[in-house]
Amino acid sequence: MSTVDPSMVVPRMAPAKQRSILAIASGKGGVGKTWFAITLTHALAKRQQRVLLFDGDLGLANIDIQLGLMPRHDLGSVVAGKLTLNQAATHFASGGFDVIAGRSGSGSLANIPASRLQLIADDLALMARDYDRVILDLGAGVEKAVRQLASTAHTILVVTSDEPTALTDAYAFIKINAIERPETDIRVVVNASNSTREGERTYTTLLKACQGFLRISPPLAGVVRRDTRVREAIRNQTPLLTRYPNSEAALDVEALADRLLAG
Template sequence: MTTIDPAMAPRAPAPDVRDNVMAIASGKGGVGKTWFAITLSHALSKRGQNVLLFDGDLGLANIDIQLGLMPDHDLGSVVAGKLTLNQAANRYDMGGFDVIAGRSGSGSLANIPPSRLQLVAEDLGLLARDYDRVILDLGAGVEKAVRQLAAAAQTILVVTSDEPTALTDAYAFIKINCIERPQTDIRIVVNAANSTREGERTYSTLLKACQGFLRISPPLAGVVRRDTRVRESIRNQTPLLTRYPNSEAALDVEALADRLLAE
């Protein structure tokens, strides 16, 4: 890990972001990022928020799969110029929020030209005016398309687990974002922790790396405990807060949502 001197870091153009857009990111796949984005959207909706969940995983979109949706429209139609972003929004009645689905089972959106992706990000900022909260589920990794969409969000929740590769890749995402957009509000979510205390220890490991090499201290947004019912709810394509509302993971995400709304 190399030290970044923020004074020497290149600055990206200041994006036109809205403070109600929150991106969910992870350095690597398999840490539960999309499940967390869905569950957080549901928790916020339950608290009276008008929520839009946007599937920004351009290569491996799967929000519709996890929710058992068969949307009439998706992001592919928007990119093709057939629909506006607003027209691509689908109501998910079970969760009480809107979804703009990606194109699952196809990598066709992974190669969107940067100029077209920029237009989508700008349209998302405009559409965000109609919602209390917009949750943007990013693709895993640090590719340019991921970073370009991330620029639409004022706050980024970086989801990680206690696996060394997950921590290393989460750090890599934070490092690059620190270079390109040092003003971003980055927070950490530790998912699938064996206990709250162990999750806090995992966060401490990542925090020390960020403080030591990047000179930043991203706060802990929350710890979500490991829960076998998460896998069961995904397998049944039903939100955890509907199927197992009193499970440990459900209670943890709801507590996190309460903290976000208390700010």
């Protein structure tokens, strides 16, 4: 029987953070995180970026629902060992990007073992090498599974609104990540603001808390204005940039995408 030279065996190691992975997070639900992740992905795809949108909201996955997409495969099949992460990707032709869907509405992935989740995170980091950008839509909150997936990302956009609870929870998310991974590039997105100036004031409130208690200054990635057409697009299961490309919210996300690409 032939033997293998131990010096030729390469152990499996977790890949380093990929600069192409950008996580979308929020301290609480209801701030438009998933809608924002979809719209940002679409905006980047329109700019000739090869983009993968990964539904990492393990408890309440709904990216496929918002897109009106009926994928043949989802993350549940990957967790069950039936498919590789690559095989679970579905191309969303009208948006020009790929999607790895969660298991919508079942909550069945919420209690995935940490070791299995780490394998998925490692595979996502490897898969990211084939894309210009990977947008990772995290679950809301600061649970361990959320933080474990977030650790894959080089940049995290924390979405908040002007509601006091949203600001408090966004601060909590920033605090925990700043303690656990101080090297992470964390930026703030203020969503559903009545105006750009009001959104900037909301950001300033969060910034002062971060500076005063954490001694960090996460920059403002952008403000997205409140727009009734966002809800209409979601209700019609159509991306905002397709249905209402000239709406205020669409223009705000497009501008944010341009700033991200500019560095």
